[in-house]
Amino acid sequence: MIKINEMSIKENLFQVKEQIGERATLVAVSKTKPNAAISEAYQSGQRVFGENKVQELVGKYESLPKDIEWHMIGHLQSNKVKYIAPFVELIHGVDSEKLLLAINKEGAKCNRKIKCLLQVHIASEESKFGFSKDELLQMLSSGITQSLSNVFICGLMGMATYTTDEAKIHKEFKYLSEFFAELKCRFFLNDKNFKELSIGMSGDFLMAIEEGSTMVRVGSAIFGERNYR
Numbered sequence: 482m483i484k485i486n487e488m489s490i491k492e493n494l495f496q497v498k499e500q501i502g503e504r505a506t507l508v509a510v511s512k513t514k515p516n517a518a519i520s521e522a523y524q525s526g527q528r529v530f531g532e533n534k535v536q537e538l539v540g541k542y543e544s545l546p547k548d549i550e551w552h553m554i555g556h557l558q559s560n561k562v563k564y565i566a567p568f569v570e571l572i573h574g575v576d577s578e579k580l581l582l583a584i585n586k587e588g589a590k591c592n593r594k595i596k597c598l599l600q601v602h603i604a605s606e607e608s609k610f611g612f613s614k615d616e617l618l619q620m621l622s623s624g625i626t627q628s629l630s631n632v633f634i635c636g637l638m639g640m641a642t643y644t645t646d647e648a649k650i651h652k653e654f655k656y657l658s659e660f661f662a663e664l665k666c667r668f669f670l671n672d673k674n675f676k677e678l679s680i681g682m683s684g685d686f687l688m689a690i691e692e693g694s695t696m697v698r699v700g701s702a703i704f705g706e707r708n709y710r
């Protein structure tokens with residue numbers, strides 16, 4: 482485990498990056514944290530940040546440097562897509578066909594092709610969002626996604642159960658990693674965009690990387706504990 486040092490975002494960031502190496506992209510999850518904290522990470526070279534609330538994401542986008550890549554990592558409501566469509570780099574939590582259609586529509590309005598990850602439910606908790614394996618297979622088999630000209634489907638995202646049982650976490654990540662490979666073969670073989678597997682947070686990113694993560698979303702190990710999740 483990483484020792485969290487509330488005083489030094491720079492040092493925490495350095496440690497996390499050292500553990501990840503070249504194996505995955507680091508999304509620094511800055512939700513609930515002030516602009517000053519983001520600026521500190523930015524000054525150490527971090528350019529990819531993740532937020533989970535639309536209003537907070539828009540506010541930070543407007544007041545921070547424009548070369549930041551903003552990722553929306555939380556649950557997104559279809560009627561709020563319009564606020565982030567002009568600038569968001571990647572939407573991790575696409576969990577319904579309705580949302581995907583809304584993103585496509587808003588992407589068209591601002592003449593962008595918006596990158597998305599499809600969220601798959603892998604945890605035992607009911608509360609975590611995402612498609613089931615069957616729902617996702619059904620949507621992809623229907624061919625609907627091929628008709629969407631303003632989204633790129635770039636891969637999958639998932640969250641493991643919040644537990645200290647490492648075997649369980651490994652099992653859930655492995656399941657998603659295998660499903661990712663299966664979908665790549667069946668639906669995206671000639672699609673170079675379908676390449677990201679967004680798994681791993683502060684407590685489990687090393688396990689996620691062992692199971693094939695290409696993108697980790699790390700918050701508290703960099704910025705310190707939050708008052709809410």
Ligand SMILES: *Cc1c(COP(=O)(O)O)cnc(C)c1O
Pocket residue numbers: 510512533554555640682683684698699700701702710
């Ligand atoms: C908050 C959050 C994270 C980061 O959590 P930490 O445990 O602080 O690293 C990652 N992914 C999602 C979807 C989140 O909401």
